[in-house]
Amino acid sequence: MPTLSSFDWKKGAWTADGADSLTEKTIANICITGDWAPIRLFKDIMEEQPESVYGDLLPVLKSADLSLVNLESPLSDHGAPVYKSGAVFKGEQHHITALTSVPFDVVTLANNHVFDYGLDAFKDTLDVLNQNNIQWTGAGMSIKEACRPLVVDVKGIKIAIVNFSEGEDLTAAGKTAGVMGWDLSRVEDTIKTIRATIDFIIVIAHCGIEYIPFPPPYVANAFEQMAEAGADIVIGHHPHVPQGIQFYNQTPICYSLGNFAFYQQTNLYYRKLGYLVNLKVNKKSLLSLELVPYGIHDSGLSRLKEEKLPGFWNKFKEISLPLQDKKSLNEAWHGFLHYYGRQGFFNEISMIIEKIKTEPQKGAAMFRNRLTTLQHYHHWKDFLTCLVEGNLESSPEWSRKLIEEWLTCKTDGDRIG
Structure with a gap:
């Protein structure tokens, strides 16, 4: 399993010994991406040329057996914006083509924007996802539905996605519809309950402070708790900038992937960077981990050029090393x-x-x-x-x-x- 010393900081990758000799028929390729929303400059691009927004990342996305993205807005032609702390976002139902064009297999919904236009817009979002055979997790019409992990079978490998968030603006599911909120005991129990029957568990959480390079200690403690419960990898969303990677008892934890297909009108450098996570797994374990960095432009995404990679990886290592110990x-x-x-x-x-x-x-x-x-x-x-x-x-x-x-x-x- 990956460790601090075995991770290749020059390539952002790790491969298990002997993994290259295994047959592809028994290996699932998983691609995990960050925040996605058809807003601002990306709104029209996702409508008119949906594939183009992904640029030269599209082949990476299409090559996955299982691809995941965080849907950071409702997809609805109805509704009115709610009163909340931050900005409100909404795509329209036809923007689903920007998901199906990849196609993304799974969207995570436990975030602070999926209820931005109220309950009816959320229902519309579930309807259009279901109609287009995109599976979802992390929110629902009841707390039972919101908390239910998604289990998918890929090449005979059972993979579970457990998704939760901080439930900002009182959107956590309870007696009404909502997202899976910050109930760590419940998430931990879910992981432990399914561990015996699942080959690979992915935990994805939407949390933390925006725009800074490090997670707050409460986030690090929570992610480590999920690793101890049995998660095989833990992924963070919400900060809108890249944060580093930790190896906690050989479990990789990526604290923030940064923005993905999520446009922000800014010239601040780190809000224009992100990385996706490519995994190879079999029924026994994680076989490889690869981080793929990219830039976010007015016209879409593009992989970082070769000459930009050393600088990115040096900075990524600099923000990752402090994550390895509490002090x-x-x-x-x-x-x-x-x-x-x-x-x-x-x-x-x-x-x-x-x-x-x-x-x-x-x-x-x-x-x-x-x-x-x-x-x-x-x-x-x-x-x-x-x-x-x-x-x-x-x-x-x-x-x-x-x-x-x-x-x-x-x-x-x-x-x-």
């Missing part, structure tokens, strides 16, 4: 709290108060989400604790520099090519 991870998190600082806290509080004055429902949704979602709870709790204890500004320089780079570094021409 370094806590230092990385402290660096973010230090960088955010008192001014960041003042700015955020002031923004919310002003929004409550000018748009009461929107402002109330923003403040409510700060109080009810773990990413904001841990952010503010840990920041205020550092302030109380007088050690806010004692973080190591290396962590602050990486935080600043991820939040401020801008593209320069073809830098992301």
